Amino acid sequence: MVVSTFPPSRETALSRLAQFVPGAGRRYETGRNTDAGPDQPAAVSRLSPYLRYRLVGESEVVSQVLVRHDFDVAEKFVQEVLWRTYWKGWLEMRPSVWLRFQEERDRQLGSFPAARAIAAAETGLTGIVGFDDWARELVETGYLHNHARMWFASIWIFTLRLPWSLGADFFLRHLLDADAASNTLSWRWVAGLQTPGKIYLATADNIARYTNGRFAPKGLAREAIALTESPIEAAQVLREPVTHDVRQPSLLLVTHEDMTPESVFDSALDVRSILVCADAQLLWGDGARHFVSDAAADTAARASAQFGCTAHLIERLDAQTLIAAADVAGCKHILTPYAPVGPVADALAQLTPKLASAGITLVQKRRAWDSAFWPHAKKGFFPFKEKIPALLRESGLV
Numbered sequence: 001m002v003v004s005t006f007p008p009s010r011e012t013a014l015s016r017l018a019q020f021v022p023g024a025g026r027r028y029e030t031g032r033n034t035d036a037g038p039d040q041p042a043a044v045s046r047l048s049p050y051l052r053y054r055l056v057g058e059s060e061v062v063s064q065v066l067v068r069h070d071f072d073v074a075e076k077f078v079q080e081v082l083w084r085t086y087w088k089g090w091l092e093m094r095p096s097v098w099l100r101f102q103e104e105r106d107r108q109l110g111s112f113p114a115a116r117a118i119a120a121a122e123t124g125l126t127g128i129v130g131f132d133d134w135a136r137e138l139v140e141t142g143y144l145h146n147h148a149r150m151w152f153a154s155i156w157i158f159t160l161r162l163p164w165s166l167g168a169d170f171f172l173r174h175l176l177d178a179d180a181a182s183n184t185l186s187w188r189w190v191a192g193l194q195t196p197g198k199i200y201l202a203t204a205d206n207i208a209r210y211t212n213g214r215f216a217p218k219g220l221a222r223e224a225i226a227l228t229e230s231p232i233e234a235a236q237v238l239r240e241p242v243t244h245d246v247r248q249p250s251l252l253l254v255t256h257e258d259m260t261p262e263s264v265f266d267s268a269l270d271v272r273s274i275l276v277c278a279d280a281q282l283l284w285g286d287g288a289r290h291f292v293s294d295a296a297a298d299t300a301a302r303a304s305a306q307f308g309c310t311a312h313l314i315e316r317l318d319a320q321t322l323i324a325a326a327d328v329a330g331c332k333h334i335l336t337p338y339a340p341v342g343p344v345a346d347a348l349a350q351l352t353p354k355l356a357s358a359g360i361t362l363v364q365k366r367r368a369w370d371s372a373f374w375p376h377a378k379k380g381f382f383p384f385k386e387k388i389p390a391l392l393r394e395s396g397l398v
């Protein structure tokens with residue numbers, strides 16, 4: 001049921017994008033904050049599951065929008081797309097924040113005494129109108145409007161006073177677009193951790209206004225104090241992408257971090273075989289697992305046509321499977337689109353030395369879009385945002 005609203009194919013992503021593009025200017029700017037409810041027309045694109053797994057890329061989305069609209073007309077939409085890029089770049093330079101979230105979530109899972117309160121919040125039984133509806137909508141559809149995510153997170157933290165990490169975990173287990181960077185850092189932002197001291201407080205008036213009067217919850221916290229934490233690490237230098245000899249016969253590995261390998265790697269590469277991995281253990285929820293599993297079949301068909309060899313679907317990202325496949329294909333190089341901070345990157349980091357001891361080099365290739373924008377995600381979004389027009393111009397990416 002979840003997947004039917006978001007058919008998991010690149011073709012759907014592209015047709016959804018084409019339908020959305022005419023409204024990416026003023027219509028988006030004025031209507032994007034309104035959440036009229038599931039199944040209602042919306043000014044937002046509902047492209048996030050496709051962007052999350054890169055069935056369509058940020059550069060494609062931005063470039064198609066800018067073909068139709070001048071930058072100043074579509075600026076708001078372009079900036080929103082760049083929030084995803086910004087969060088990924090920010091976390092890439094501070095991987096310990098992802099680790100810190102997981103430790104905090106596990107600690108709370110093991111010790112938070114009010115399990116019933118969590119269960120009521122997750123099943124929509126708190127009695128707070130709107131909040132309960134969003135909890136059910138999330139579980140049923142795998143998607144929530146951005147404003148509903150903000151209201152939900154704010155009420156979870158400041159009205160219900162539940163641990164933010166368990167709310168972030170609830171989102172990860174149900175969102176189709178569940179993502180280490182966007183989810184963790186958005187919850188941190190609402191809680192006042194990401195921009196220390198600055199919280200997002202949901203109000204009944206704002207909710208009533210932007211839900212077209214559907215909800216006006218009573219009893220919301222009227223003031224709140226930002227959560228605090230010990231200082232986080234300074235921004236690290238970005239991992240340098242590894243270069244490789246393009247003439248080497250290679251095995252292409254595709255993970256759910258980037259499911260359009262045909263725009264990452266040149267079709268002239270000597271690709272001997274392709275593995276498309278949908279590893280359920282590296283995803284948090286069943287909705288996302290189904291989405292990725294179907295998208296993997298779609299990706300395999302495209303990649304096979306592009307690189308002219310067979311694509312195999314695999315369900316485990318482990319060294320044994322990769323070594324065996326590389327052996328059969330006669331390759332000592334495995335190429336894969338770059339995996340940003342998250343479970344896939346962790347899995348690749350673990351298996352890289354095992355591949356090396358079998359004489360196999362794993363090469364992760366980062367997209368030009370990420371290389372252009374990520375280094376500028378060292379501070380807040382405001383200085384990053386200021387650079388967007390120049391970076392788009394300079395990089396020739398759109």
Ligand SMILES: Cc1cc2nc3c(=O)[nH]c(=O)nc-3n(C[C@H](O)[C@H](O)[C@H](O)COP(=O)(O)OP(=O)(O)OC[C@H]3O[C@@H](n4cnc5c(N)ncnc54)[C@H](O)[C@@H]3O)c2cc1C
Nearest residue numbers: 044045046047048080081084146149177178179182183186
């Ligand atoms: C508490 C919270 C948790 C979130 N968790 C996730 C998550 O796990 N995965 C995820 O992909 N997004 C997450 N978001 C960001 C955002 O809510 C969704 O990407 C957005 O709702 C997607 O809907 P759309 O495609 O219709 O957006 P549109 O408004 O049409 O935006 C177009 C695209 O821009 C990007 N974008 C827009 N707003 C944001 C934003 N605030 N942050 C990052 N990217 C943005 C997305 O790629 C989106 O598809 C979270 C936001 C909050 C407040």
